Every structure is written in C-alpha cells, then in structure tokens.
Amino acid sequence: MPSASPENGTDDASPGWSGVHRGPLAPGEWVRLTDAKGRRHNICLEAGKQFFTNRGAIAHDDLIGHDEGFSVPSTAGGEYLVFRPLLSEFVVSMPRGAAVVYPKDAAQIVAMADIFPGARVVEAGVGSGALTCSLLRAVGPGGLVSSYERREEFADVARRNVTQFFGGEHPAWRLTVADLAAALPDEPAHTVDRVILDMLAPWECVDAVAGALAPGGIVCAYVATTTQLGRIVETLRAHGEFTEPQPWETLVREWHVEGLAIRPGHKMNGHTGFLVTARRMAPGVSAPVKKRRPAPGAYGTDYDGPRPSGLPPHAAQEPQAD
Numbered sequence: 134m135p136s137a138s139p140e141n142g143t144d145d146a147s148p149g150w151s152g153v154h155r156g157p158l159a160p161g162e163w164v165r166l167t168d169a170k171g172r173r174h175n176i177c178l179e180a181g182k183q184f185f186t187n188r189g190a191i192a193h194d195d196l197i198g199h200d201e202g203f204s205v206p207s208t209a210g211g212e213y214l215v216f217r218p219l220l221s222e223f224v225v226s227m228p229r230g231a232a233v234v235y236p237k238d239a240a241q242i243v244a245m246a247d248i249f250p251g252a253r254v255v256e257a258g259v260g261s262g263a264l265t266c267s268l269l270r271a272v273g274p275g276g277l278v279s280s281y282e283r284r285e286e287f288a289d290v291a292r293r294n295v296t297q298f299f300g301g302e303h304p305a306w307r308l309t310v311a312d313l314a315a316a317l318p319d320e321p322a323h324t325v326d327r328v329i330l331d332m333l334a335p336w337e338c339v340d341a342v343a344g345a346l347a348p349g350g351i352v353c354a355y356v357a358t359t360t361q362l363g364r365i366v367e368t369l370r371a372h373g374e375f376t377e378p379q380p381w382e383t384l385v386r387e388w389h390v391e392g393l394a395i396r397p398g399h400k401m402n403g404h405t406g407f408l409v410t411a412r413r414m415a416p417g418v419s420a421p422v423k424k425r426r427p428a429p430g431a432y433g434t435d436y437d438g439p440r441p442s443g444l445p446p447h448a449a450q451e452p453q454a455d
Contacts, residue, residue: 150304152299156200157199157200158196158200158201160178161177162178163217166184166186166214175226180194186213189207191207199215203215220236223266224239228290229290231260231284237383237385238383242264242267243268247327248271248327250275250276251272254276254278254326254329255278255320255325255328255329256280257331257332259288260282261291279320280306282309285310313332314337317338317341317342318344322345323345325346326351327352328342328346328352328353330352330354330365335354335356335365339369343375348415349413350413352369352375352412355406355407355408356409358407370423371439371442373420373442374417374418375411376420377420379410380408381407382406386402422442422443432444
C-alpha cells in the first residue's frame with residue numbers, strides 16, 4: 134500500500150514502517166472496495182480516474198480526501214465499503230511469483246518462532262514477499278530481515294510487493310539472490326536470532342543454519358507435504374545440537390452467527406502447510422536423547438532417512454503381523 138508522495142502532503146512511508154496509514158485517503162494509496170455480496174476489489178487511487186464494476190462506475194475523486202470506513206455508491210446503484218487493506222488482505226491479493234504464506238501460517242510463525250522487535254532474522258525462500266511483510270513488521274526498523282531467494286524473478290516480485298506495502302524501501306530488509314546453503318556461512322557465526330526456512334528442501338541447510346544461529350535461537354521450517362515434514366524433523370534430530378523438533382499444522386474455521394442459528398461455516402482454511410520449530414543448543418552441546426521409544430518399525434528397513442543417535446535395537450525391526 135504505497136502512500137502518496139510528499140507533494141500530496143503525506144510521508145513516503147507509514148509511521149514506524151508498520152505499513153499502516155492514517156488520515157484522509159490520498160492519490161497513490163491503495164484501497165479495498167467491498168460490495169454487498171462480499172466481493173472485493175483493490176484499486177490504486179488516481180485523481181480523475183474511474184473504477185468500473187458490474188454495477189456501474191466509481192470515481193476515484195469521490196474517495197480521495199475522505200477518511201476510510203465509509204460507503205460509496207456506484208453509478209448503477211451499487212454500494213461499496215471503502216477501507217485501506219489490512220496486511221492479511223494485502224498478501225492474498227497481491228501479485229504473485231511464487232505461492233504465498235497465508236496469514237494463518239504467518240501469524241503462527243511470528244508467534245511460535247518468537248519474532249521480536251530488533252531481532253536478526255534470516256528468511257530463505259522469499260517467494261512473493263508475504264511472510265517478509267509480517268517479519269519486517271515484527272522486527273521493526275531496529276531489526277534486520279535478511280531474505281535469500283534463488284530465483285531473480287521471484288525476488289523482483291517480492292521487492293515490488295514489500296515496497297508497495299510499506300510505502301518505500303524498508304530500512305531493515307536485505308534481499309539477496311543466492312542459495313542459502315552457500316550464502317549463509319558468510320554471515321558471522323552464531324549471531325542470528327531466528328531462521329525461517331520456506332523452501333523445497335530445508336534439510337539441506339541445517340548445518341549452515343546451526344552455524345549461523347546464536348545459542349537459544351530458533352529455526353522454523355514451513356513445508357507442504359508429510360514427506361518433507363519427516364525429512365526436516367529427522368535431520369534436525371540427527372544433527373544433535375537442536376532441541377526436539379516440534380511439528381504442527383493450523384486449521385481455521387469460520388462460524389455463522391445469526392440469532393439462534395449458530396453453526397460452523399461451510400468453508401474453512403484447511404491444510405496449507407506444516408510448521409516445525411527447534412532451538413539451537415550452545416555450540417558443541419548435544420540435546421538430551423529423547424526418552425520415548427519409537428514405534429516398532431518406525432526406522433525399519435523401508436526407512437532411508439536420517440537416523441537419530443542412540444536408537445534402541447527394536448526401532449529397526451519390522452512390527453510383527455497378528
């Protein structure tokens with residue numbers, strides 16, 4: 134959501150680099166129009182222009198100069214709510230190069246990876262910049278988000294989206310087109326607070342992540358499939374200098390509330406991905422071995438992934454048929 138230029142009387146960026154703008158709507162700002170059926174349209178305000186809908190046209194001049202939170206009629210009798218888009222609304226409608234991390238998962242990452250103001254965060258797989266916006270808002274201008282992206286075209290899309298949302302080039306963001314596994318060792322050792330891995334094969338970067346994370350730091354991986362989930366969890370276990378990995382997913386379901394009719398909604402945000410977090414032990418210190426015995430056959434003959442140290446003999450045996 135870029136703010137207007139100084140000539141229009143607003144700052145280049147939102148206060149505190151939050152992405153939030155206040156005051157009357159100005160040319161150059163993005164707004165979201167919502168009709169009576171909940172259909173949404175994002176437009177960039179420009180003096181003298183019109184936005185055309187299936188219910189007629191809306192003049193941009195009828196929006197400019199008003200505080201958000203009002204309704205505007207179209208020329209054919211439609212009625213539209215006018216608000217600046219929230220971050221959660223912006224990321225699901227912005228231009229995409231790669232798939233975005235949805236708001237429900239971004240919120241979990243910020244909370245469960247404990248992203249704090251002033252944190253030094255490394256992000257691998259910038260995608261379209263959706264998660265980057267949440268990370269930058271959390272660390273603030275006093276922190277640092279170092280994003281790594283292999284593909285130049287994805288980095289270009291992310292750069293445009295992040296700059297659009299914050300209204301300028303965020304001072305806490307450093308975007309590098311490179312492979313994380315090759316580039317991360319160039320970071321000073323054990324100085325990074327958090328590492329977020331949104332990539333196809335995050336297990337390939339575990340050694341590099343261990344070298345960059347400060348003691349007590351957190352690695353958080355976001356993966357789409359159970360195969361990826363198992364591989365990253367077992368690689369973190371086998372490394373030995375991370376705490377027991379914690380995997381989970383989040384499902385969000387809306388509710389319909391109307392008088393006595395209170396029931397679950399017909400739609401929900403189901404599986405989008407799995408999250409895994411683990412904390413870095415001090416260098417050279419191994420985490421205590423997990424006491425719970427694995428299920429028989431869990432690491433049997435068909436398993437070809439990383440194996441934790443100290444597995445009991447029965448773990449490699451196949452379960453007996455009844």
